[in-house]
Amino acid sequence: MAGVLAGCGGPGDSGDVTLKLVAADYGDSAANSSKKYWAKVVEGFEKDNPGIDVEVTVHSWNDVDREVKEMVKKGEAPDLAQIGAYADYAAQDKLYEADELLSIATQADFMTPLARAGEVHRIQYGMPFASSTRLLFYNTKLFKDAHLTPPRTWGELQSAAKALKARGVKIPYALPLGPEEAPAETLMWMLSGGGGYTDEVGSYDIDSKQNAKTFAWLRDELVGKGLTGPTPPAKMNRAEAFAAFSRGDVGMLNGHPTLMKMAAKKGVKFGMVPAPGVNGKAQATMGVADWMMAFKQNGHRKEAGKFLDYVYSEKNVLDFSNEYDILPVTNSASEAMAKDRGHTELGKFLKELPTSQLYPVGKTSWAQVSASIKQNIGRTVDKNGNPSSILGQIQNKAATAENAE
Incomplete structure (x- = not known):
């Protein structure tokens, strides 16, 4: 029996793991739904990482926060959630810290005002996913x-x-x-x-x-x-x-x-x-951000971290930002966008991001x-x-x- 169980790939083992991600939809029609963006990201990631599958469920902004809340309440938290707020889950000790998940290079690439807004008591739990200024x-x-x-x-x-x-x-x-x-x-x-x-x-x-x-x-x-x-x-x-x-x-x-x-x-x-x-x-x-977070419940820290490092690569961040006219959350993607679109209207918003101030979202x-x-x-x-x-x-x-x- 012990031998059978050891081969089952329990939480964090090297066996096959399926990560569940619940994400918000940034599109305004089926043609540009976030489902398409995530399908492309997942395809690239799974190709490079056999043994880790990723299942993405996309909900409208009207529903996504509530859906995740209900999943957590039932004891069925997803591995990852890309939603509007993280502080309540951090306060309940349900989330991994960012530095338990991400490579040093990925974590250091977040723009400073956004990374700070993802902190509770100086520890980062919320990873910025999309941003905007006014x-x-x-x-x-x-x-x-x-x-x-x-x-x-x-x-x-x-x-x-x-x-x-x-x-x-x-x-x-x-x-x-x-x-x-x-x-x-x-x-x-x-x-x-x-x-x-x-x-x-x-x-x-x-x-x-x-x-x-x-x-x-x-x-x-x-x-x-x-x-x-x-x-x-x-x-x-x-x-x-x-x-x-x-x-x-x-x-x-x-x-x-x-x-x-x-x-x-x-x-x-x-x-x-x-x-x-x-x-x-x-x-x-004023700056605003939407957040990515990783729940501890299923124990998939290593696999979730690998996927997040891939999600936050310069190419993927840029692809998302360009698709939805949203500002990138990383320095590398911001610099690339500034070179490419700094002279455009979106570039004017980008210019304001480094000195922006966000809501105090780290407070429950x-x-x-x-x-x-x-x-x-x-x-x-x-x-x-x-x-x-x-x-x-x-x-x-x-x-x-x-x-x-």
């Missing part, structure tokens, strides 16, 4: 008609918005602080005002003086002067703002690479510049804090909104959630 989009036709140049400061942004309003532009500046993606617009404005969600040591600092000043300026100088259109920012969602820009109804808004395709499809000509700050270009822009409390921001931040810019008070309430909830971690 830029200020502006409608070039509306700007040309009003003899405007792209703004570099808050004052110039306000002046441009006033000129657009005077010419009858429906939404001079779109400020989506509605529940769909309020944390993104919030962070972009916090960073441009010299603040952010956390301080230098990584503790929540939501009610800082800089953040309170930023939202007071938005309340008084943009929203209060009727420069953000007829929908109150608390009710304006990102999808609605992007659709309005693609119709030609918006003068300016913060956007990510997806908006380029949406606007081009509708024939809207646009330009893009780094986010304006108080007195010049903002010191940092972030999900609660994010929900609180979605619910409350829009009220800071209401006519009688009190930014200091509202930011203070969010900060108190954040501190309580953080202390419970």
Whole structure:
């Protein structure tokens, strides 16, 4: 009996192993589904690594996080998951550390802001898989008609918005602080005002003086002067703002690479510049990342590591980034893309990545804090909104959630 079992290839043995990966779909149709990307990657890997099979299940972004959560709850965790968040699983000690999986060269190749965002207590569990930054989009036709140049400061942004309003532009500046993606617009404005969600040591600092000043300026100088259109920012969602820009109804808004395709499809000509700050270009822009993680449950550390080293090769990272107009997460692929596409529109986003700041996704409390921001931040810019008070309430909830971690 012992002899039979020894030949069965238990966890981590050299026998045949099947790795299970659950991944998100970045395509918008069957023609460009992520299934095709993974099929190609798996084919190449299995050819070079007989004895390791990889089964990939691809779900839409609406379902993928929930599917993985349910698998883990049932005690059937996949070996690998490429989803939106990793911190809860790291906190439950369900994940391998990145340096238990990856070669030194692969781990060192991750871009620094992204690698840092994958850490919990300075240990990396989340491996960045896809990334993006934000830029200020502006409608070039509306700007040309009003003899405007792209703004570099808050004052110039306000002046441009006033000129657009005077010419009858429906939404001079779109400020989506509605529940769909309020944390993104919030962070972009916090960073441009010299603040952010956390301080230098990584503790929540939501009610800082800089953040309170930023939202007071938005309340008084943009929203209060009727420069953000007829929908109150608390009710304006990102999808609605992007659709309005693609119709030609918006003068300016913060956007990510997806908006380029949406606007081009509708024939809207646009330009893009780094986010304006108080007195010049903002010191940092917002970055976002999606995550790869490896679960300990099945014991396939060695095989999962081999596959991840292959996944993060320069060619595979570049192929994925080029297919979906998403920024690469490694230095080698970023340098290759900069050489090839640095002069293109995507290159402008790439340029902002090294100094970007991400959500504090390494905190298990972030999900609660994010929900609180979605619910409350829009009220800071209401006519009688009190930014200091509202930011203070969010900060108190954040501190309580953080202390419970």
